[in-house]
Amino acid sequence: AQSVTQLDSHVSVSEGTPVLLRCNYSSSYSPSLFWYVQHPNKGLQLLLKYTSAATLVKGINGFEAEFKKSETSFHLTKPSAHMSDAAEYFCVVSDPLLYGGSQGNLIFGKGTKLSVKP
Amino acid sequence: NAGVMQNPRHLVRRRGQEARLRCSPMKGHSHVYWYRQLPEEGLKFMVYLQKENIIDESGMPKERFSAEFPKEGPSILRIQQVVRGDSAAYFCASSPSILNGALETQYFGPGTRLLVL
8 A cells, every 4th residue: 555645746836826735644643744845956855844743834935734634644735836846845754653664764755746837 | 064965966887887875964963864766756765874783774675785884984875786777866864863762854965866877
């Protein structure tokens, strides 16, 4: 079973409109969840993380995500897209109880490429 | 404070040669992680190391691949007798010491793009 599912491989929005990148996960009781962004030919930058504190997590650059246990979702949102947001976004889970290994073993979704039109 | 450094950024090897990828963690970080990213795929965990110790190598192929993080110097991911299927981007990440089992954020380097001809 897929442990992290990013429902859209490609999302296109117009500048100034909202962004929604969807992510569903499989986990045990207490996963850690992350969103990372990768700009072309660059490394990954952490946008935000959830580690069993507040369910609404605010990140950098105006992004936020809400942990919904009942829906096993961790969708990433931003109220208004900017051209510089165009990149690939990865939803990531760490859950050694379910997947074994160590807490260092991050499990990545396949990514969602975000395009922003002027 | 310099981020995670990886070199080389690009590496070309012919089939059968060896590839050595280096990673210098952020200052103060003693945990290093290696991931592989195939085209159009997310990153796949390979190995997690602390200084002089391999903590988790559950994602490492059983043959031809090895990793080390010596007491002094960078972490090295070594691929012997490379094949075309090894062509990928290899990312290193580092994190501070884990306190009380809490998961620390991993900070990623820019990656090494390996091309096997």
